Amino acid sequence: MPEPYKIEIATSMATIDAAEWDACANPQQSGATATDLDLGHVATVEDGRTRERFSPFLTHAFLKALEASRSVGAAAGWGSAHVLVKDRRGRLAAAAPTYVKSHSMGEYVFDFGWADAYRRAGLDYYPKIQVAVPFTPATGSRLLTAPGHGAAARQMLIAGLRAWRAKAQASSIHITFPTKDEWTELGAAGFLLRTGQQFHFINKGYVDFAAFLDDLASRKRKMIRRERRDSLLGGVEIERLTGSSISEAHWDAFFDFYTDTGARKWGAPYLTRAFFSMVGATMADRILLVMAKRAGRYIAGAINFIGDDALYGRNWGAIEERPFLHFEVCYYQAIEFAIERGLARVEAGAQGEHKLARGYGPVPTYSAHEIADPRFAQAIGEYLRRERIHSDLALEEYSGLTPFKRTDEAESF
DSSP states (O other), X not given: OOOOOEEEEESOGGGSOHHHHHHXXXXXXOSOEEEETTTTEEEEEETTEXXXXXXXXXXXXXXXXXXXXXXXXGGGTEEEOEEEEXXXXXXXXXXXXXXXXXXXXXXXXXXXXXHHHHHHTTOOOOSEEEESOTTOOOOOOSSEEOTTOOHHHHHHHHHHHHHHXXXXXXXXXXXXXXXXXXXXXXXXXXXXXXXXXXXXEEOOSOSSHHHHHHTBOHHHHHHHHHHHHHHTTTTOEEEEEEGGGOOHHHHHHHHHHHHHHHHHHHSSOSSOHHHHHHHHHHOGGGEEEEEEEETTEEEEEEEEEEOSSEEEEEEEEESSOOTTHHIIIIIIHHHHHHHHHTOSEEEOOSOOGGGGGGTOEEEEEEEEEEESSHHHHHHHHHHHHHHHHHHHHXXXXXXXXXXXXXXXXXXXX
């Protein structure tokens, strides 16, 4: 007999049992593992789906810190409204990190054109329902399912999202950066499908950074060596900090970098100062802070989060302009750390074709969308069909631009 499920909406992570949420978000698996060679994923297999062994962004601690620090909330245009599926015992069987959005900022899957078309038609595009990790363009599970609960719980979760959209009188549902398996499942459920691309470093079992360089064409290898050398000119030093070595003074310095860079790029930083203290207190062992210092003063830094399979680069900032320092702090230090830790890949965030020359290759990303208005759904569906063709062609083109040696290449030294 099918499990009787019940849908609930939680407007705060503080009201959700942390252990139950984390069991859905990052279930401990004892089954077989699978390797996705295209994406460099080392994933667990559950209910016929592959998923990351551990995503720091889906943890209760991370999502709660966003709320408690007021980085998200109604005032920020990210009203928490997490959709929960409870089983007959009242325990969490499935969940989706869900927000009611009053704008389209901080999502990294752009729908501004859709919102403008709604406005010109005299309709309201906002509010909309967003299933995502705020400000975090990292692929991961969005239909979180507890061990022992499978497709039926996820289908109830999708039904809950649709019911919540109708109750909130929202124009649409947007599920951004789900896994490919979830993307396929959402397509079968009637969602419109979208693809994009990012650039990730894939660790091919390198023993050290020098081995990675040996895998590159001679010209690119020389370029990276020069950039790493020149980034340290003028007495610049690099520090890597994790765990208890990260102090409030480090967070103070990093927040200055983050706000200065954020103000120049998008007008206002998304994350508050309190957020960094909160994640530093609750998940410091999952954080890598790379800091650059000159003349005894920190001048730049980048925050990374550490998964079981990947290093996720998130935010960068600097208060001094130094040649190639961005590449060293964000890209080369991340690659070196991932190799040392035996991580399968580095995800360095959204966009950035310049990453190609520095050892990062193209990978697809996914999103799924449901538009309530059938006229707009038809028009957007046709647009996405054409966009997917272009995205596939772009991935193919980018794949030919990586800096690695060709199998037929004979180098001269």
